Amino acid sequence: MTDTPLDFGDPEDLERLRHDFRAWLVDHPLPERPADEPLPVFLHRWHRQLHSGGWVGLDVPEQYGGRGLTALHQVTVSDELGARGVPGVPRIGYLAHALLRFGSEEQRRRLLPRMLSGDDVWCQGFSEPGAGSDLAGMSTYAERHPEGHYIVNGQKLWTSYAQYSGLCLLLARTDRAAPAHTSISAFVLPLDRPGVTVRPLRAANGDDEFCELFLDDVRLEESERIGAEGDGWPLAMTTVAYERNALDTGHLSKYGLLIERLRRAAHERRGTLPDGLLSDIGRCAVDYQVLVAHARRRTAERLAGQSAGPESSVDKLLMTRAEQRLYETALKVFPEELYGEGGEVLGDYFYARAASVYGGTSQIQRNIIAKRLLGLPADRHA
Ligand SMILES: Cc1cc2nc3c(=O)[nH]c(=O)nc-3n(C[C@H](O)[C@H](O)[C@H](O)COP(=O)(O)OP(=O)(O)OC[C@H]3O[C@@H](n4cnc5c(N)ncnc54)[C@H](O)[C@@H]3O)c2cc1C
Known part of the structure; x- marks a missing residue:
């Protein structure tokens, strides 16, 4: 340290x-x-x-x-x-951090080594049909029984790769009366537990990344709850905050490679690339440098022992903007990648569109920045 x-x-x-x-x-x-x-x-x-x-x-x-x-x-x-x-x-770092921070000593010793080795494959069961941005509005309910266990009923949506996973980090409400942010708890849900149905959804591009998760009278033991009752909200915020550092995800160096390719193309095709496109390449390079500075700062904060917080919303917005502009520009400079075999840039271009949705949409990041970093008053319509 x-x-x-x-x-x-x-x-x-x-x-x-x-x-x-x-x-x-x-x-x-x-x-x-x-x-x-x-x-x-x-x-x-x-x-x-x-x-x-x-x-x-x-x-x-x-x-x-x-x-x-x-x-x-x-x-x-x-x-x-x-x-x-x-x-x-x-991309398990963010789940590992949530377990490190909220799991019991027994859970950390039991779950983390298997998560790191890949013996257990995890997915993330947060979003629901009626609760994506408004996670606090989730309705999956874990009812506690006098013997100590929970019976869970509800539905999750957009659970990435649940069909390939053995365990799910599940959020469920454990108190219907308490304010939303203190009534959500987190659980480790084994996906082969009776009452769990995983249904893959085929997306328009043919991928089956997303799943629906149906939970019908699923029994979870108290020892399968992570943290105390009501810790689900801070745990979820920790998880998504760690999802947002571009350095963690290795995205930064990948962007760097593409920017270098664009820079070379700008030199080699000097005089033939339109000025507008040259400016776009310049903007991509600036986005990238800004992102590098932010990612380094977050890493430095983490080295100093600070947990990820609302500042990660700034990183997520910057990452989304950088990524979307980069792949838009790359497709204009290398239009052959639209049609070529493999079409890696095209695949990345499409996935970049999802960056403004997964891990919290761009509008939600702006709300967090307005409220928690700038202390602005709430939207008068909110
Ligand atoms: C590639 C990908 C992978 C994903 N993987 C997972 C996963 O593994 N597990 C999981 O739990 N979820 C996952 N998700 C779901 C993701 O977290 C949600 O899609 C996201 O939180 C948005 O929720 P929603 O889709 O219900 O949209 P909604 O919440 O319905 O939002 C619709 C639109 O309204 C806007 N909006 C909503 N509320 C406000 C507000 N208060 N102010 C301003 N604008 C607002 C949003 O920004 C958005 O543009 C994934 C999503 C994607 C794209």
């Missing part, structure tokens, strides 16, 4: 880590993906491979299956992966 928020620790140590990781990657490259292998299955194999080398959960304490290093070590690994254009460390 470092003394000041701007001290990024011993660079030699990080250089060594980077060097070791690069060497490991030479011997353990990204495996081939058979044409018929679903993406989550492929990514799970990659997750296990990375874990076998000790490259998952670097910032998780050793007693919970991690390496007990810092956030910067984990970010360095994500950065290296992104810079090679290969999938990042599986």
